[in-house]
Amino acid sequence: MEELDRKSVPEFREARKFSIILILDNVRSMHNVGSIFRSADAFLIEGLFLCGYTPQPPHRDIQKTALGATDTVSWHYYSTTREGIEAARQLGYRILAVEQAAGSESLEKLNWQENQKFALVLGNEVTGVAEEVFEYCDACVEIPQMGMKHSLNISVAAGIVLWELVRNRIGK
Numbered sequence: 253m254e255e256l257d258r259k260s261v262p263e264f265r266e267a268r269k270f271s272i273i274l275i276l277d278n279v280r281s282m283h284n285v286g287s288i289f290r291s292a293d294a295f296l297i298e299g300l301f302l303c304g305y306t307p308q309p310p311h312r313d314i315q316k317t318a319l320g321a322t323d324t325v326s327w328h329y330y331s332t333t334r335e336g337i338e339a340a341r342q343l344g345y346r347i348l349a350v351e352q353a354a355g356s357e358s359l360e361k362l363n364w365q366e367n368q369k370f371a372l373v374l375g376n377e378v379t380g381v382a383e384e385v386f387e388y389c390d391a392c393v394e395i396p397q398m399g400m401k402h403s404l405n406i407s408v409a410a411g412i413v414l415w416e417l418v419r420n421r422i423g424k
Contacts, residue, residue, distance in 0.1 A: 264293070264324045270418050271369035272297040273340055275347075277333040277385055278304035278376045279406060286317030287407035288374075292325045295414040299326035301336035301371070317407075333373065337388045340371035349373045349392040350413055351381045352402065356392040359416050372413055374406050 259267060274292060279285055285307050292300055302308050308329050309315070309322040330336035337347050348362075350372050364370070373389060375381030386392065395404060395412050404412070 261324055264296075267296060269296050269298045270421060271345075271367075272414065272417055273299055273301055273343075273345055273369075273371040274410060274414075275301040275333060275336045275340060275371055275373045276303060276306045277373055277381055279306045279374065280377060281406075282307045282311055282313035283317045284377065284405070284407045286314040286319075286321075288410045289314070289318040289321040289325050289327075291407065291411045291414055293321035294411075295418050297325075297414065297418075299328070301328050301330055301340065303330045303333040303336040333382065333385050334388055337371070337373065337385070343369070345369040345371035346391075347371050347373065347389045349375075349381045349386055349389040350394070350409060351375060351386075351392055352394045353381075353386070353392050356394040359393045359395050359413060362393055362416070364417060364421070370417065372410075374410055377406055 274288060274297065276285065276288065285302070289300065307314060314322060328339070330339065340347060346368060348370055373381050373385060395409060397404070
């Protein structure tokens with residue numbers, strides 16, 4: 253880890269984070285939750301809001317894919333996604349659903365201003381972001397897809413969206 257110049261847990265906790273929160277809307281798979289924790293750590297984001305029946309640490313199946321990221325990434329549990337969204341809004345975050353929906357904006361066109369904070373709502377593996385959650389979001393973004401399959405695993409989608417948001421902020 254030293255050769256890779258990785259942060260220690262205390263260094264990670266003290267590091268300046270990107271102003272991004274992921275809000276997980278009734279995600280069912282512990283492996284997906286663990287993988288999203290790992291991506292949240294990799295991209296140094298503010299944290300995760302686990303909502304509804306989204307599983308919470310500690311659990312061995314989350315740990316299996318998180319590989320210790322539950323020790324570094326801040327997370328909070330909310331009984332409903334609406335509560336998580338309201339908490340993020342009170343902290344000054346712009347709420348974006350990540351979903352293929354009418355009126356959604358293509359991810360690469362999203363313009364992130366210098367001091368803008370984003371809370372990204374990622375939905376259930378089968379049903380996506382719940383219909384009633386959209387009314388609490390400021391906008392909806394989608395990942396462009398060109399193949400026959402027009403869906404991605406939620407943990408893959410989280411990684412893509414996080415990379416797109418932070419890639420132009422690295423070093424700023």
